[in-house]
Amino acid sequence: MPGRLLIGVVLWVIVPFKRAEPSDYPPWFPAVEIEDYECRRAFKDQPVVNWPLLRQRLGDLVKLVLDDRSLLVKQDVAALQHQTLQLELLEVAAVVLWQFPHALNECPYGAVTASVFATCMAYLDRSELSASPLQAPYVTLLEHLRRESLAELLSRDLSVLLDLAPLHVTAATEWHTFALLHMYLPKIRPHHMQEVPNDRVMCVGTSVAGYTSERMLDMIRRHTPYASGRDIEGLKFLRGLDGLVSATMKDPREFSTTYVPACPCGAAAFGVSAAMLALMSNPSLFERFSNMAHGIMRAYTLEVLKGATVWGVFHGLAKMGMFALRSYDLVWSSRELCELPAEPSAFDSLRMDADLRLKHLSANAERHPHSVTRLVTSFLEQVKAVREDPEVMVYVTAVGGLPFANYITGFIRRALVVGLPALIMACMDQDAVAKCKQAVASVQRDVRGDLSEEKTILCVPAVEGHVIYIKHAFLPMLLSAAVDTVWIDFDTFILQEPSAALRSTRDSPGRVLPLRSRVRFGSFLFDNTTDLCALSKICDPRQYWTYNVTSTTAETATDHKGVELLVTEHWDARCLNNGLFYARATYRTLIFFTLFLKQIYVNPYTDNQNLFDAFLAHSTVDSAVPDARPILNYALLDIENSFGCAEGHVNTAVPGHPDGLTTFHFWASDFRTREAAGDENSTAARIVARNGVERVAKIRAGKDDLFEIFFGPAAQAAYEDGVPAAGAAFIQQVRAPKPNWKGMCAVTAVGVEELVDERMLQGEQTLIDWQAATHVTARAEPQEPEPVTASGCDRGPRCMDIPLEEWTSALQSVGELSLGKFLEEGEVSQLKARLRSLDVGVLLTARAFSSRGLQTLAKELREVLRHPPTFT
Numbered sequence: 001m002p003g004r005l006l007i008g009v010v011l012w013v014i015v016p017f018k019r020a021e022p023s024d025y026p027p028w029f030p031a032v033e034i035e036d037y038e039c040r041r042a043f044k045d046q047p048v049v050n051w052p053l054l055r056q057r058l059g060d061l062v063k064l065v066l067d068d069r070s071l072l073v074k075q076d077v078a079a080l081q082h083q084t085l086q087l088e089l090l091e092v093a094a095v096v097l098w099q100f101p102h103a104l105n106e107c108p109y110g111a112v113t114a115s116v117f118a119t120c121m122a123y124l125d126r127s128e129l130s131a132s133p134l135q136a137p138y139v140t141l142l143e144h145l146r147r148e149s150l151a152e153l154l155s156r157d158l159s160v161l162l163d164l165a166p167l168h169v170t171a172a173t174e175w176h177t178f179a180l181l182h183m184y185l186p187k188i189r190p191h192h193m194q195e196v197p198n199d200r201v202m203c204v205g206t207s208v209a210g211y212t213s214e215r216m217l218d219m220i221r222r223h224t225p226y227a228s229g230r231d232i233e234g235l236k237f238l239r240g241l242d243g244l245v246s247a248t249m250k251d252p253r254e255f256s257t258t259y260v261p262a263c264p265c266g267a268a269a270f271g272v273s274a275a276m277l278a279l280m281s282n283p284s285l286f287e288r289f290s291n292m293a294h295g296i297m298r299a300y301t302l303e304v305l306k307g308a309t310v311w312g313v314f315h316g317l318a319k320m321g322m323f324a325l326r327s328y329d330l331v332w333s334s335r336e337l338c339e340l341p342a343e344p345s346a347f348d349s350l351r352m353d354a355d356l357r358l359k360h361l362s363a364n365a366e367r368h369p370h371s372v373t374r375l376v377t378s379f380l381e382q383v384k385a386v387r388e389d390p391e392v393m394v395y396v397t398a399v400g401g402l403p404f405a406n407y408i409t410g411f412i413r414r415a416l417v418v419g420l421p422a423l424i425m426a427c428m429d430q431d432a433v434a435k436c437k438q439a440v441a442s443v444q445r446d447v448r449g450d451l452s453e454e455k456t457i458l459c460v461p462a463v464e465g466h467v468i469y470i471k472h473a474f475l476p477m478l479l480s481a482a483v484d485t486v487w488i489d490f491d492t493f494i495l496q497e498p499s500a501a502l503r504s505t506r507d508s509p510g511r512v513l514p515l516r517s518r519v520r521f522g523s524f525l526f527d528n529t530t531d532l533c534a535l536s537k538i539c540d541p542r543q544y545w546t547y548n549v550t551s552t553t554a555e556t557a558t559d560h561k562g563v564e565l566l567v568t569e570h571w572d573a574r575c576l577n578n579g580l581f582y583a584r585a586t587y588r589t590l591i592f593f594t595l596f597l598k599q600i601y602v603n604p605y606t607d608n609q610n611l612f613d614a615f616l617a618h619s620t621v622d623s624a625v626p627d628a629r630p631i632l633n634y635a636l637l638d639i640e641n642s643f644g645c646a647e648g649h650v651n652t653a654v655p656g657h658p659d660g661l662t663t664f665h666f667w668a669s670d671f672r673t674r675e676a677a678g679d680e681n682s683t684a685a686r687i688v689a690r691n692g693v694e695r696v697a698k699i700r701a702g703k704d705d706l707f708e709i710f711f712g713p714a715a716q717a718a719y720e721d722g723v724p725a726a727g728a729a730f731i732q733q734v735r736a737p738k739p740n741w742k743g744m745c746a747v748t749a750v751g752v753e754e755l756v757d758e759r760m761l762q763g764e765q766t767l768i769d770w771q772a773a774t775h776v777t778a779r780a781e782p783q784e785p786e787p788v789t790a791s792g793c794d795r796g797p798r799c800m801d802i803p804l805e806e807w808t809s810a811l812q813s814v815g816e817l818s819l820g821k822f823l824e825e826g827e828v829s830q831l832k833a834r835l836r837s838l839d840v841g842v843l844l845t846a847r848a849f850s851s852r853g854l855q856t857l858a859k860e861l862r863e864v865l866r867h868p869p870t871f872t
């Protein structure tokens with residue numbers, strides 16, 4: 001065994017890991033593939049090790065050792081459990097190293113991470129690895145590894161990682177490679193790594209933008225534990241490093257020409273911090289900063305490794321991974337698409353001619369290798385409207401989980417009553433599949449009263465992957481079937497068959513977008529300077545610049561015939577809400593949505609809705625948008641009169657009347673108030689927000705309640721006569737004056753501030769003093785992050801009303817309820833999450849009932865949970 005081990009270890013440098021696949025796509029189609037980073041796919045042969053299990057156990061180890069928010073090493077790690085897990089992992093890692101070339105080819109991330117782990121074990125103090133003696137083969141393995149220096153071994157692994165994918169991709173995988181390095185490197189005795197004097201590692205004597213390296217090091221180390229895209233502590237990071245990053249990046253030349261060579265490790269740590277900061281404040285810069293850190297690490301791998309512990313580089317990278325919004329849990333291939341003709345024009349003509357399209361569908365239904373593609377095409381081929389009407393629109397939605405699956409019957413019944421030509425329901429779990437199939441069988445007979453063979457509803461199992469992927473993984477395939485596709489979120493009530501309204505907007509659009517010549521401020525795009533000045537009050541020409549929407553994808557004159565996409569904006573903001581959109585089946589939309597799927601996959605840090613907006617060049621720019629993509633011609637749907645949502649609309653017609661709304665999306669923002677119209681005679685109290693705008697309480701309902709009143713059994717009984725009464729009443733109640741002002745969309749912490757301020761205002765609380773609340777005290781050696789009880793706050797008069805300790809004590813009472821089994825585990829974790837995000841409703845309840853006995857407290861808190869979070 002040791003002999004073969006040797007071969008494994010020696011060989012692995014020269015193994016190629018990218019497999020070239022033969023291409024059978026026409027030249028016009030960019031055959032993007034989705035990398036299976038997590039090795040989730042089914043392996044043809046017996047894999048080297050059980051990769052998903054290895055990934056999971058590595059995750060368990062990280063969870064055991066690191067605090068789940070700060071990612072600092074916990075004080076009280078259970079030693080026995082820790083060592084047992086290490087031994088278990090070492091056994092698997094040994095198998096990987098033993099067959100390294102093969103393993104690397106099969107699962108590159110898994111193989112490299114196993115190698116990193118084994119290397120750390122080799123250099124770890126033996127007593128920390130295991131209390132009991134190791135078996136001989138493992139001793140040999142570790143001895144063998146120690147023949148090379150730690151720096152050599154790790155720099156090789158790191159180089160492979162840097163070759164595999166961008167830094168932010170590696171950080172977001174569930175292999176936790178960076179977290180492992182962060183955990184183990186400080187435990188390995190320094191002489192193995194740092195042959196260089198400490199001053200050199202700390203870059204004493206160097207500086208950038210007026211910050212000395214020592215100061216920068218202190219700032220980065222002090223604030224990294226707080227970096228977060230999810231909870232309020234992230235603001236500490238944002239506030240703490242904003243000045244440093246802005247000053248340095250205002251003119252990055254000094255940084256790149258002088259600082260990077262002088263202090264590569266500091267520069268890498270800075271790059272990682274800047275990338276996280278960008279995610280919180282200006283996502284359009286994220287990939288640029290992350291790639292900058294990547295470039296530095298690639299050029300100075302060894303130096304970065306040597307200073308990594310001092311600078312906390314891997315801590316930062318592990319934290320960056322926590323900003324990811326999705327996992328890499330999509331298994332998809334462009335091979336799922338229907339066969340594509342050699343010429344793009346030939347593809348476009350498929351949808352213009354029902355006979356041609358039918359042939360296309362039949363061919364794929366018969367012999368496409370992918371079963372879901374066969375299922376969908378054979379469904380489409382038997383839909384009468386698809387056979388006869390080239391302009392037919394096929395509707396797609398996705399559903400899964402409770403309580404939603406309980407409303408599948410309602411949704412399907414509604415679709416049949418209004419007469420959707422075809423509906424494909426992607427079911428995200430087995431329960432949803434079963435409920436969907438059952439509903440189709442019973443409802444179709446009920447509603448249509450006929451026994452014709454035609455099916456207009458298809459239930460498709462889509463049980464793998466995040467809902468965002470499911471949504472976008474279906475579109476390319478449907479478009480490749482040459483049918484126009486309408487995505488409709490499941491939380492939407494259809495009042496009237498929308499196809500006619502969609503078609504009329506498409507064929508006589510108010511404006512065809514995007515405007516190519518724009519004005520840009522930060523990551524936001526405006527129509528012109530008047531528009532910018534009116535909307536944002538930024539009227540100083542030094543703050544914005546002109547911007548042309550461009551693409552490196554060639555465009556032909558025929559690409560500009562008409563609207564290819566219909567989308568909706570938010571009610572009171574400019575960015576797009578992609579709960580409903582129409583895509584015409586052209587070669588350009590097919591390419592667009594394929595590239596889009598690839599991008600939301602490789603950049604799980606971006607919100608899919610914002611990325612969609614940026615892909616279309618609607619209201620934002622984002623560095624995650626590829627330069628090569630078709631710029632689609634799109635138009636906005638009328639959200640005021642036709643495609644309404646719970647946030648507001650202006651349609652006064654009786655719901656169900658032909659002049660009334662077409663669809664009603666249950667979506668409403670988390671804000672509890674809306675802007676008050678100047679001439680509104682509202683009796684409701686008004687509040688004045690930070691920016692001076694008056695707001696009034698808005699009509700709200702929980703999503704669950706809306707599902708019941710629109711899709712529940714009582715509602716269904718009323719479908720034949722029109723819109724259920726309670727639903728119609730709600731639709732009329734949420735009518736609101738048109739907002740005077742449509743803001744830009746913020747997913748940043750600044751948005752968080754406003755949201756929390758609004759909450760405080762309603763409770764007659766004073767504003768949070770963010771300056772004080774986000775203060776991080778200086779200290780030499782950062783350890784555990786401070787609890788939210790910011791010390792500056794209890795002295796400041798503005799924080800007197802909710803001392804932050806209140807949040808902590810509310811968390812403790814919730815914890816007690818869980819110990820006493822007064823609440824279910826799920827309820828407890830929901831309550832805690834809501835407290836952590838400063839949900840005042842939960843806090844007030846916890847305070848008010850804390851002295852009334854645990855039973856009562858539990859009951860009241862459960863009541864709070866029935867309402868949506870006041871802040872997410």
Ligand SMILES: *[C@@H]1O[C@H](CO)[C@@H](O)[C@H](O)[C@H]1NC(C)=O
Pocket residue numbers: 527528529530531
């Ligand atoms: C500027 O943009 C606004 C908003 O789109 C538009 O109404 C206005 O006509 C534009 N002005 C000019 C001079 O183009």
Ligand SMILES: *[C@@H]1O[C@H](CO)[C@@H](O)[C@H](O)[C@H]1NC(C)=O
Pocket residue numbers: 517546547548
């Ligand atoms: C945008 O395009 C216009 C007209 O094609 C051109 O005059 C202008 O210089 C361009 N602006 C930028 C920033 O490229």
Ligand SMILES: *[C@@H]1O[C@H](CO)[C@@H](O)[C@H](O)[C@H]1NC(C)=O
Pocket residue numbers: 679680681
């Ligand atoms: C407000 O009340 C006045 C007088 O009662 C009325 O004339 C006006 O139309 C009302 N405005 C709105 C927006 O309801």
